[in-house]
Amino acid sequence: MAKYKIVGFGGSLRKGSYNMMLLKEFKRINSELFEVEIEDISNIPMYNQDMDNNQPESVNLLRGKIRECDGFIISTPEYDFSIPGFLKNTLDFMSRPVDKNPFAGKNGAIMSASISMLGGSRAQYHLRQVLTYLDARVVNKPEVFITFANQKFDEAGKLKDQNAINLINDLGKKLALEIERSKKF
Amino acid sequence: MAKYKIVGFGGSLRKGSYNMMLLKEFKRINSELFEVEIEDISNIPMYNQDMDNNQPESVNLLRGKIRECDGFIISTPEYDFSIPGFLKNTLDFMSRPVDKNPFAGKNGAIMSASISMLGGSRAQYHLRQVLTYLDARVVNKPEVFITFANQKFDEAGKLKDQNAINLINDLGKKLALEIERSKKF
Amino acid sequence: MAKYKIVGFGGSLRKGSYNMMLLKEFKRINSELFEVEIEDISNIPMYNQDMDNNQPESVNLLRGKIRECDGFIISTPEYDFSIPGFLKNTLDFMSRPVDKNPFAGKNGAIMSASISMLGGSRAQYHLRQVLTYLDARVVNKPEVFITFANQKFDEAGKLKDQNAINLINDLGKKLALEIERSKKF
Amino acid sequence: MAKYKIVGFGGSLRKGSYNMMLLKEFKRINSELFEVEIEDISNIPMYNQDMDNNQPESVNLLRGKIRECDGFIISTPEYDFSIPGFLKNTLDFMSRPVDKNPFAGKNGAIMSASISMLGGSRAQYHLRQVLTYLDARVVNKPEVFITFANQKFDEAGKLKDQNAINLINDLGKKLALEIERSKKF
Numbered sequence: 175m176a177k178y179k180i181v182g183f184g185g186s187l188r189k190g191s192y193n194m195m196l197l198k199e200f201k202r203i204n205s206e207l208f209e210v211e212i213e214d215i216s217n218i219p220m221y222n223q224d225m226d227n228n229q230p231e232s233v234n235l236l237r238g239k240i241r242e243c244d245g246f247i248i249s250t251p252e253y254d255f256s257i258p259g260f261l262k263n264t265l266d267f268m269s270r271p272v273d274k275n276p277f278a279g280k281n282g283a284i285m286s287a288s289i290s291m292l293g294g295s296r297a298q299y300h301l302r303q304v305l306t307y308l309d310a311r312v313v314n315k316p317e318v319f320i321t322f323a324n325q326k327f328d329e330a331g332k333l334k335d336q337n338a339i340n341l342i343n344d345l346g347k348k349l350a351l352e353i354e355r356s357k358k359f
Numbered sequence: 360m361a362k363y364k365i366v367g368f369g370g371s372l373r374k375g376s377y378n379m380m381l382l383k384e385f386k387r388i389n390s391e392l393f394e395v396e397i398e399d400i401s402n403i404p405m406y407n408q409d410m411d412n413n414q415p416e417s418v419n420l421l422r423g424k425i426r427e428c429d430g431f432i433i434s435t436p437e438y439d440f441s442i443p444g445f446l447k448n449t450l451d452f453m454s455r456p457v458d459k460n461p462f463a464g465k466n467g468a469i470m471s472a473s474i475s476m477l478g479g480s481r482a483q484y485h486l487r488q489v490l491t492y493l494d495a496r497v498v499n500k501p502e503v504f505i506t507f508a509n510q511k512f513d514e515a516g517k518l519k520d521q522n523a524i525n526l527i528n529d530l531g532k533k534l535a536l537e538i539e540r541s542k543k544f
Numbered sequence: 545m546a547k548y549k550i551v552g553f554g555g556s557l558r559k560g561s562y563n564m565m566l567l568k569e570f571k572r573i574n575s576e577l578f579e580v581e582i583e584d585i586s587n588i589p590m591y592n593q594d595m596d597n598n599q600p601e602s603v604n605l606l607r608g609k610i611r612e613c614d615g616f617i618i619s620t621p622e623y624d625f626s627i628p629g630f631l632k633n634t635l636d637f638m639s640r641p642v643d644k645n646p647f648a649g650k651n652g653a654i655m656s657a658s659i660s661m662l663g664g665s666r667a668q669y670h671l672r673q674v675l676t677y678l679d680a681r682v683v684n685k686p687e688v689f690i691t692f693a694n695q696k697f698d699e700a701g702k703l704k705d706q707n708a709i710n711l712i713n714d715l716g717k718k719l720a721l722e723i724e725r726s727k728k729f
Numbered sequence: 730m731a732k733y734k735i736v737g738f739g740g741s742l743r744k745g746s747y748n749m750m751l752l753k754e755f756k757r758i759n760s761e762l763f764e765v766e767i768e769d770i771s772n773i774p775m776y777n778q779d780m781d782n783n784q785p786e787s788v789n790l791l792r793g794k795i796r797e798c799d800g801f802i803i804s805t806p807e808y809d810f811s812i813p814g815f816l817k818n819t820l821d822f823m824s825r826p827v828d829k830n831p832f833a834g835k836n837g838a839i840m841s842a843s844i845s846m847l848g849g850s851r852a853q854y855h856l857r858q859v860l861t862y863l864d865a866r867v868v869n870k871p872e873v874f875i876t877f878a879n880q881k882f883d884e885a886g887k888l889k890d891q892n893a894i895n896l897i898n899d900l901g902k903k904l905a906l907e908i909e910r911s912k913k914f
Contacts, residue, residue, distance in 0.1 A: 259448025629818025
């Protein structure tokens with residue numbers, strides 16, 4: 175099976191972000207399934223509708239990559255029981271104007287890491303609702319919540335928890351299967 | 360009864376934002392109940408945890424105003440079935456580090472305007488969950504959803520719809536009553 | 545194209561339920577796409593885990609029908625900003641024990657009718673979260689919210705609103721396409 | 730301070746329900762703050778609007794108790810990422826017809842126990858939205874999620890986990906304070 179090309183983004187903007195580590199681990203663990211290009215979204219400015227006819231280059235570039243890829247993986251922190259503003263802002267920008275939404279019909283998966291006991295689940299359920307609007311095809315299961323993230327990664331940013339590694343591999347396999355399904359149709 | 364001092368924010372960043380009009384109408388309609396100071400949040404940068412010990416002046420200023428006021432009113436657009444990134448980002452920044460959260464125990468109310476038939480309701484329910492985290496005391500009812508907003512405001516930005524005006528006045532009275540309740544305790 | 549066999553349920557338990565009318569209209573409007581069997585769920589008792597090894601005949605019968613069909617359509621009322629208890633109870637019973645869940649991988653769609661201006665949207669978003677757990681493949685769009693339902697049906701229970709009829713047909717076509725996709729894989 | 734009278738309900742219908750144990754532990758741990766009357770909701774039938782003018786005695790009895798009490802405590806299981814049907818059905822029945830809603834303005838708190846790692850959190854957030862509709866005054870914090878519940882109770886149904894006991898006591902104190910606040914106004 176040919177490797178699928180997918181785009182990964184999310185993370186938080188701080189150095190040492192657990193969700194950025196998680197994206198890199200997703201890439202490493204699933205290297206036989208995907209070529210993952212991890213995007214930096216720190217250069218996406220605040221969305222303003224007045225710019226709809228003349229959007230920044232960073233926005234057009236990311237949108238183009240999402241449009242061209244076979245699928246996407248988002249790793250989201252949880253801020254205040256929901257999606258972080260910086261990540262939601264990127265999705266806002268990608269999806270505007272409506273006819274430019276690159277997520278429509280696109281296969282994707284989501285995951286989260288958090289130092290809390292709930293592992294970012296509240297952010298994921300809000301994110302699922304947003305992705306319903308964006309008309310993406312999001313993998314239902316397995317759900318990947320890396321709880322107590324400060325204890326799960328080693329100093330090099332690798333996951334020490336075998337259960338987590340297996341789960342991330344299961345998520346990758348499921349996403350690859352869904353992409354295959356879309357390709358065949 | 361003395362007028363209460365409240366802070367209003369939200370809107371969208373574009374010129375002619377319906378939610379900014381709605382904030383101004385809340386202020387005008389409830390001028391006997393409140394002194395409303397409407398804040399510009401377009402100057403709040405993206406939250407980054409690495410700045411926690413040295414946050415921007417615009418953030419500290421807004422946080423101070425929220426801390427000092429008697430209550431708050433948020434008018435939120437709906438983007439992609441949820442809270443806009445720029446507004447969520449402001450809440451993210453206000454609430455970090457945790458001991459600086461100015462919303463804890465603070466009375467507030469929320470409303471929304473949207474050109475859609477659902478009037479921003481999906482954004483409001485996500486916002487309620489965020490405000491639960493922030494430990495705010497949010498008015499349950501009446502809910503104010505200005506649907507088909509492009510038909511409800513005149514050229515000067517005033518509401519033409521008497522039902523909407525009454526509802527906004529009811530929301531103001533309810534918020535004032537809740538603030539009074541907090542003051543008495 | 546052969547017609548697909550789908551199961552429809554939901555409604556409310558009262559006589560004259562708008563959501564039951566909506567199920568019947570979905571069946572009528574999409575009669576060239578589907579054979580719809582509308583189920584009566586008023587005979588499903590309250591779920592109790594102690595019955596897991598010996599579930600009632602009505603439960604086994606409905607579960608069998610869902611397992612055998614090509615897809616499902618749910619029409620949900622909204623009670624108290626969420627899914628009605630009677631409908632959630634049916635889903636609870638269907639999905640227990642876990643290995644008996646008939647929704648896993650099944651294509652389906654949801655819709656709602658309500659006399660309110662929000663048309664049952666809050667129930668639908670909660671229902672989507674439940675169906676994520678159940679691992680169903682739920683159509684994202686179009687969303688069908690029949691608002692002010694008391695004005696939209698005639699005395700015979702037929703929809704008078706052409707926009708609503710078109711939307712229900714679009715939902716049917718989308719569901720049929722998704723089922724075709726599943727069959728091909 | 731006089732003890733407040735509160736009504737507790739929820740649980741699941743099975744014998745040995747962790748959420749029923751949790752209600753009893755809430756009562757025991759907070760016995761200096763409250764007289765808790767734990768209600769059996771297994772006798773509440775399915776809600777049907779056609780009964781609005783002649784509701785069952787079990788419904789009227791429970792509604793009367795909630796109306797008369799100083800506050801309420803709900804312990805909810807989580808079924809399929811949401812509120813169990815049997816519990817939602819009880820809330821549906823209590824709140825209909827609208828002018829009979831006994832929760833309006835009433836102080837309350839929620840908690841959950843679950844054998845999962847998320848401890849019932851998804852049910853709680855849906856329940857909060859329902860209680861917003863019911864216009865209840867629900868304690869924001871602390872949140873009480875008893876995760877891995879099968880390991881937290883001893884054979885007599887008492888909590889073995891001191892953190893959980895402290896959290897339940899904190900929730901009780903917060904609820905008592907909120908009730909006091911309502912009484913003073």
